[in-house]
Amino acid sequence: MPTPRSALLALALLAGPAMAQDQNSFQQCLAGLAPTAAQRGVSADTYRKYTRDLLADTTVIDALNHQPEFTTPVWDYLSALVDQERIGDGKARLKQWASVLDRAQQKYGVDPATVVAVWGVESNYGQQFGQRPLLKSLATLSCMGRRQDYFRGEFYAALRIVQSGDITADEFKGSWAGAFGHTQFMPSTFERVAVDFDGDGRRDLIASVPDALGSTAHYLQMSHWQSGQPWGYEVKLPSPFDSKVSGRDAKRPMSYWRAQGVRLVNGSPLPDADTPAALVLPAGAQGPAFLTLRNFDAIYAYNASINYTLAIALLSDQLRGKPGMVAAWPTDDPGTSRAERRELQRLLIAHGYDIGEVDGMIGDKSREAIQQEQRKRGLPDDGRPGQRILKALRQSP
Known part of the structure; x- marks a missing residue:
């Protein structure tokens, strides 16, 4: 039986005046959104049922302001997302779901490796969905923090999904x-793109792998995926080179890049086709360089981050059996894989730190412990789980 709203607000009062004020403002905000929700297809009964006992989750505001794909160095971001574990697991999923992936490719034109790469990056092949109640998170983001208009649209969409019966609130x-x-669709994307690929009469990205894989292929098709075309190429730039011509939106014919002396990273000439391509330098002119094509943009539409898009692109290449990235990142302290991060956590525990579970996820406790060890050793105390601190701890008794 749901706890009455009065009791929930009483709990908030016990937690302190500021929190109680936040919760009162939150309830007032939700009440003010009801008319718009009705205009957007949410029945009064649905809205009342799923908002009357909601309390704001203010931790989502912190997450909003610290998104890792925008705040983490690209070499740290990619080292954990495109590691040997994810590559091996992805190859196993390609075999396990081959018939579904082949059917999705026939219907939508998107190759299996790209679909599986999205699956791997988004949820580690269904192992990390996230456990936050969506209605609570989206209601909070609709009333607090930045981008409230955007999250209100997602909140209304989530309520319509529950109302339709495709997914239950629980x-x-x-x-x-x-x-x-x-594959981590937002509610509005689900409404627009999700397909019933297993034929059970429901669109369910949570319990149905076929629905998720088919819906992902459909999304990329709708984002103008070009069947049979690669996402792009790792390239080698001539020296000197004017990096001002770089940028995902600054597309030029392949002949332009050939004339500039750009070559594939192995030294071979660029393809003869005069396909529009953009030069992407995720770590600046001194780091790896990529010529990206239309399919890079289709992946970018899934999550508007160059780092994220590059993770999908590089992982998909390795799932196809291609070699990994050749050029080194411009850092003297490269990132670590998930296996290395678990090793780092075990070493921190051995040095007396209480950091919780060894899971390869570097949270606040792990970062604080890393900072303390970095200070002891005269290293930059940035809390990064890099190779430098890992090697230092390996060498410690």
Whole structure:
């Protein structure tokens, strides 16, 4: 039986005046959103049922302001997302779901490796969905923090999904931002793109792998995926080179890049086709360089981050059996894989730190412990789980 709203607010009062004020403002905000929700297709009964006992989750505001794909160095971001574990697991999923992936490719034109790469990056192949109640997170983001108009649209969409019966409120859990399921669709994306690929009469990205894989292929098709075309190429730039011509939106014919002396990273000439391509330098002119094509943009539409898009692109290449990235990142302290991060956590525990579970996820406790060890050794105390501190701890008794 749901706890009455009065009791919930009483609990908030016990937690302190500031929190109680926040919760009162939150309830007032939700009441003010009801008319718009009705205009957006949410019945009065649905809105009342799923908002009357909601309390704000203010932790989502912190997450909103610290998104890792925008705040983490690219070499740290990619080292954990494109590691040997994810590559090996992805190859196993390609075999396990081959018939579904082949059917999705026939219908939508998107190759299996790209679909599986999205699955791997978004939820580690269904192992990390996120456990936040979506209605609570989206309601909070609709009333607090920045981008409230955007999150209100997602909140109304989530309520319509529950109302339709595709997904129940109890199973509707996901990330802090409202993404859910195997390939982490936002609610409005689900409404627009999700397909019933297993034929059971429901679109369910949480319990149905076929629905998730088919829906992901459909999304990329709708984002103008070009069947049979690569996402792009790692390239080698001539020296000197004017990096001002770089940028995902600054596309030029391949002949332009050939004339500039750009070559594939192995030294071979660029393809003869005069396809429009853009030069992407995720770590600046001194780091790895990529010529990206239309399919890079289709992946970018899934999550508007160069780092994220590059993770999908590089992982998909390795799932196809291609070699990994050749050029080194411009750092003297490269990132660590998830296996190395678990090793780092075990070493921190051995040095007496209480950091919780060894899971390869570097949270606040792990970062604080890393900072303390960095200070002891005269290293930059940035809390990064890099190779330098890992090697230092390996060498310590």
